[in-house]
Amino acid sequence: MEITNYSSTTLLLYSLCFVICVSSASRYLSSRRSIVNKLPIAPAEDSSWIWGHELNIFKGEVCEYYLRWAKTCGQVYRFKAALFQRDALLVVDNVAVAHIFQNAYSYVKAPAFRPIVKSFIGRGLVWAEDDEHRHQRKLVAPAFTLNAVKGMADDVFECAGKVVQKFQRDIDAQGGSAILNVNEYISPCTLEVVGRVGFGHDFGYDNEDARAIRRSWQHDVVDGRKFPSFLLPILISIFPWIPKLPIPALKNDGTIKAITLRLSSNLLKEHVENPNHLEGKDMFSLLVRESWAKNKKGSGEYLTDSQLLENISTFLMVGHETSSSVVHFTLLDLAKNPDKQAKLRDELQKFEGELDYESIQKLPYLDAVAREGLRLNPAAPRTERVATHDDVIPLRNPIKLSNGEVITALPVKAGQVFVLPFTVMNVNPDVWGPDAHEFKPERWLTPGETPPAENLPHGPWSSLATFCEGPRLCIGWRLGILEVKVILALLIRSFEFHDTDARIQRFISPSLQPFVNGEAGQLPLKVTVTKH
Template identity: 35%
Template sequence: MLQTASWTQLVGAGVGSLVAYEVLSFLYDYWTKSRSPLRELPSPKERPSWIFGHMKMMFECESHAVQERWVTELGGTFAIRSLFGKYELVTTDARALTHILFATHNFPKPESGRRATRRSLGEGILFAEGQQHRDQRRLLNPAFGTSHIRLMTGIFNEKGTQLREVWYNKCIEAGGSVKLNVLSWLSKATLDAIGKAGLDYEFELLNDAGKMDELAEAFEQIFRTDRTAAEQTRIMINDRIPLIGALIPGHQQRMIDNSKHKMDEVGMRIIQEKKAAVLAEFGDSTAHIDKKSLAGNDIISVLLRANLAADLDPTQRLSDEEVLAQIPSFLVAGHETAANTTTWAMYALANNPAMQKKLRDELLAVPTDSPTLDELNALPYLDQVLREVLRLHTVVSFVEREAVNDDIIPLRNPITGADGQTITQVKVQKGDQIMIPIWLINRSKDNWGPDADDFRPERWENPPAEASGIPGIAPNLMSFLGGPRSCIGFRFAIAEVKAFIFQIVRGFEFKLALEKEELWSRTGIVMRPQLRSSNSVELPVILTPLA
């Protein structure tokens, strides 16, 4: 008994020491960050919460209204207090953004965010930094090049056509027009599309609305949108203080971990089957595989061929686990962005019937139901509509970076500091966080003029010179970021959304099924339409098939 008690005491003492170390480290980190040079910048007048900083008031508002007020009051560069008291730089300054986005060695994703991404997605392209990211991106680039996306466009048209047929049948059943939550259906369609294009895997969510594939079910569980604030707070704290999450993971975290395990299990089975097929094609030998041998349309097959190439430096080769980690990265990036962007496009066009008709006239003039990528890209008004949707209804509203070294960030537009002095460059210390406010940048009146909050596709006929300074990989837009960590799949996403819009607008007239004022969007990292009455994430639309 004495030995057992002593052992229990020893374990308890060890755990207590770890907790004490974690708490002391946290308090030291809090004290250090409270001395950040960012305290010299203008900051909101509202008193920050010790735990949530200014983030709580930001997330409780509608469509980044608090951030927009801060920009009006403080200018385009200011500091807020983030979680647990950390200072966070917020800037829309083009020169500062260029410095931050291109100096990825100094400004990677915050460790807490990477920890959360790794736990739910693995060490894929959305997690990796440094050399690991460069190796992954180098092997994935061919799959996201224009020539390969031309091959993918047939899949996008196929899934768009399938969705149109489902909606058309719903109209017939309803005797004419039908009310549908289009976000739900677009989520199914885009998950089907990325499954086929990314993995050559058929989820078949549009074929059978009652069926939920095991991989799709695991994915949906990880990225549920109906978690309570308390559940999300617990997950957030687990990310910030890992020991608490390790000792007391909580029900939601256990469900996420179980779903991740199932996703990995199914994903590894897919990878092993495809790897065996690649080797069989080349006689079970990698001697004749080179990086130009890119036959096969799905992204994982392209990646495996490139990864098995005989002329690839072995130090740049990805492990099976790294290849596996690309699957959830593809699913979340290719599915979430496309579904929400297409939904917001329908929202914008439903609110602007004349624009909807103008776009439909352009699309009906195309003499095929399955246009090529070049034919889609040759449609000027479709391009303008999509660019305006990406600008005004950006899905990912902000991203964060963290300084890993002390640095000085130059400003194009000087600001007045808290002490009344003019500031032409911002000093940051190691550990300071930076918010890149995509929503604010895309809607900046300094860039787009006084009508920046209006949906006006025609502005893309001649974008203002001020917008050309935005350092995004897509010209005049911050929606896909810029620099070495810009979205690798931005061309893929644009082609996919264009194909879906093509099929929907050619097939239906549509209008909102409720008053515009009954919809809102809560401020968050991902922006989705919600009902004020229930806060459910959806977009109810009345569809009428064209004769």
């Protein structure tokens, strides 16, 4: 009996060893055959045995390592992933990037990302994949057309006007010149804009819900720089069952989701009780109107109540910190370039007439500053995609492999992870020239100073990578640009922004954020009132 037991245990152990050996050997052999494994790789000295290159990427400033490695590794290269996962690919080559983004349902967001998005903002457009995404995207699109965004302009001007008043009060209180953390002024403004245009809700500056959202966001930004935020997505990608565990941090709704769901559920209830009052021009009323009308006609093509609510929560979250981040860093660029700031102010002060949606589009230097600000400061500096099938990715620039072979297209296997860094694409010196890192709005005004279209991504505005491209490009890009232009115009017309000695660092957490001495949400600038 004992002998039989011993034999079966031994047999089991031998079988396990055999399976492990065969699978390791086959992984080794397939990795030797794999073209991906012959691509250039980020320097070994920047990598650690257990965390690969990923921990350095996480600790570094925005895209710092990607930019450094791109100088020697080119436009498509590998880096070591943490915890012995397959090497990830960093892709900047614009033809490869376009292929990945255009085939959005074959290159999906990292599965580890979805449970986090679901609990923070809900199952709206950012979360949805494949048919669910197609369906939601088609149905929310009417809220973001050119005409819809024109209709939002009054709200944007009013909210930006309030920021001017707040700056004025705080500067006056300090005798006409003050060092102010501009982060505390612009983010509440863009939150108010999205609250108003999103669901007709006026958060105002001092509203309790707005303060709760800001506090919670600040908390997320601080936590986003801590080690668990680095580790969690990696663990989820290895053990996809983690989000199903009863861990409160993964189960509870984020504050923004909870507040918007509460407010918009109340609105929905009012609409149900009184459908004749569904006249608002905000996105929520518009989408409720369209969905109810389609539902009434018996069309299956409508958004359910929870899809409506969770999309509003999505817009509020991804729509407010993105626009404010671009404004923050463009103000810093202008503070560091006083001549460009003076040129912009000159254009704004010479403009006669009222600034409104139409007139603001006719200011060429403002337009150039907005483009340059969006080029240098993409609020979402990078994104990730995972291949769902084996594929061959076309390339603009041939790549020389480690065995000397040159390829013009890149075969990849299902499960390959790609990092697509918008920041690097927008300042790639091979595309933008040696002054790629400089804040130079003039490049947009001088013919031939921007790269030819075939070298650029296919973004919705100025071929910038900033808003992504393909079926998942930023749906709010028109509103984002309008906010950036209006807030910059009203502020620069009234105030001068000066650089201070503070060393402002730029980290991803989870959008582009300013830090001073490790403290989040800090963008101190000296602000004075302009002389007319």
